Amino acid sequence: MTELVITKLGHLGDGLAEGIVVPGALPGETVVGEVAGGAMAAPKIVIPSADRVKAPCPHAKSCGGCVLQHGSDALVAAWKQGIVRDALRAQGIEAEIGQPVTSPAGSRRRAGFAGRRTKKGALAGFHGPRSHTLVEVRSCHVITPKLAALLPHLEALTVAGGSRKGEISFQATETLNGPDLAATGGKPLDLALHQALVELGAAAGLARLSWNGEQVAQWAAPDVHMGPARVTLPPGAFLQATSHGQAALTAAVEEITKGASRIADLFCGCGTFALPLSARADVAAYESEAPQVAALTSAWNRTDGLHQLKAEVRDLFRRPLMADELKGVEAVVIDPPRAGAAAQMAQLAKSGVEVIASVSCSPSSFARDAALLLAGGYEMGPVTVVDQFRWSPHVEIAAGFTRRS
Missing domain, CATH: 2.40.50.140 (Nucleic acid-binding proteins)
Structure with a gap:
């Protein structure tokens, strides 16, 4: 011992x-x-x-979704600050790091579940810590009540469309008109299964159901709010994990870019930042996924009182926005995928843009990209830490960079 x-x-x-x-x-x-x-x-x-502390969830030890329910809120907050601080120090950067803005329990509006056939029916839930063991979770303290209520319906869908040899993966998103559910790994969609899924999806109160990439049915528009607009999400669209986290990141971006009348939003998705910003400024938005650009454009067209917003399909990894294309832009918002955007950040570092709001879900790639901007003549402001994945290692970051005069 x-x-x-x-x-x-x-x-x-x-x-x-x-x-x-x-x-x-x-x-x-x-x-x-x-x-x-x-x-x-x-x-x-x-x-x-x-x-x-005593973990609030009875599944805390068996479920792999949460790793620190046994730690106090103060400990978890300090840990998440430390994750960001360590990543920045690895790049030689010291910064003011704020107290994490933590989403409430029971507020996560998107989650991935798994379903597996059993001898007696089916089991739906989450995987155990670092394993493929499926854990039935009836009282999750992270997801919204409406997502938690889906679990028996996921079991029914698994019975109808699952095989005994593998799992079905379910990606569920709570929208204003009911959950949007996408399933992969199930049996091929034939007429009998299609009819069964339509009945089960209606009973579950879904807004939309997709099966192995094919839409089965849509009962209502899977809409979410982004600023003053209402966006109909395309299948698989990115969405911040909680509405609370989205609001916190949006507030940080609004503060960093305040006063700018011409803004570029890079990796804009369906308009998390572009639509709120267009309430006061002209926005040029760029995203590689055409369905998300179409959803953003449609939402802007349906919303009165917004400034000019032009959205363009562009792969910013292969074709980063060049420094000379940013002439006349007063502020840039950039929220890349987890890998970061080194090529795009290099062009921003060469540009004359006065203010850059950098948002990230990866402390390591955020720190790497921040180093590029600092080397290019920018100064870094305070770092906002947003914890919308309670009790997990994940963290969101936002910080402003201002060009030195």
């Missing part, structure tokens, strides 16, 4: 001590257990931390 004192939390939420990973342990705790392969898989907590 080995005794260890936990020194810190790793980026995945595990306790760390002398290079050994201790799942479920908190900084300052004394633990004992067998160490194998650099980990103490089943630690016994000898001296608990003052920050240890």
Whole structure:
């Protein structure tokens, strides 16, 4: 048996001590257990931390969705600040990092579920920690009540369209008119299955159901609010995980770009930032996915009182907006995928744009891209940290960059 004192939390939420990973342990705790392969898989907590709390969810240990329900809110907030700080310091950057803006429990409006046939029917839920074990979760403290209410319906869909050899993956998004559900991995869609899915989807109160990439039925428009506009989401469209998180990031972007009358929104999606910004400024928006550009344009056309907004389909990884194309633009908003946007950031660093609002879901790529802007003559403002994935390692970041005079 080995005794260890936990020194810190790793980026995945595990306790760390002398290079050994201790799942479920908190900084300052004394633990004992067998160490194998650099980990103490089943630690016994000898001296608990003052920050240890009772996990609110009964599935906290068996479900892999949350890794830190046993830590106090203050501990989790400090951990997420530290994740961002460590990523920036790895690039030689020191910054003012704000207290995380945390979404309430039960507010996550999109989630991925899995369903599997069983001898007696079907099981739907989440995977266990670092495993393919499927865990039935009846009282999730993260997702919205409407998404939680889908679970028995997902089981019924799995019985109808699942095979005994594999899982069905369900991506569910809560919209204003009911859940939007996309299933992959099920049986091929034939006439009998199509009819069964239509009946089951109607019983579940879905807005739309897709099966292996094919739309089965749409009972209502899967709409969400983005600023003053109402956007009909195309299948698979990106959406911030909580409306609370979306509002926090939008407020940060609004503050960074205030006063700008001509704004470019890069990787605009369906208009998370472009539509709110168009309430006060002219916006040029760019996105590689044509259905998302079409949804953004349609929402803008249906909304009165907005400034000019032009949306263009453009792959900013292959064809980044060049520095000379940004002439006349007063502010840029950029919210790239997790990998970041090094090529586009390099062009922004060469541009004359006065203000850049950088939004990211990856601290490491955010820090790398921030270093490019700093090297190009920009100064970095305070960092806003948004925690819309409660109790998980994920974090959202927004920060402003102003060109030095």
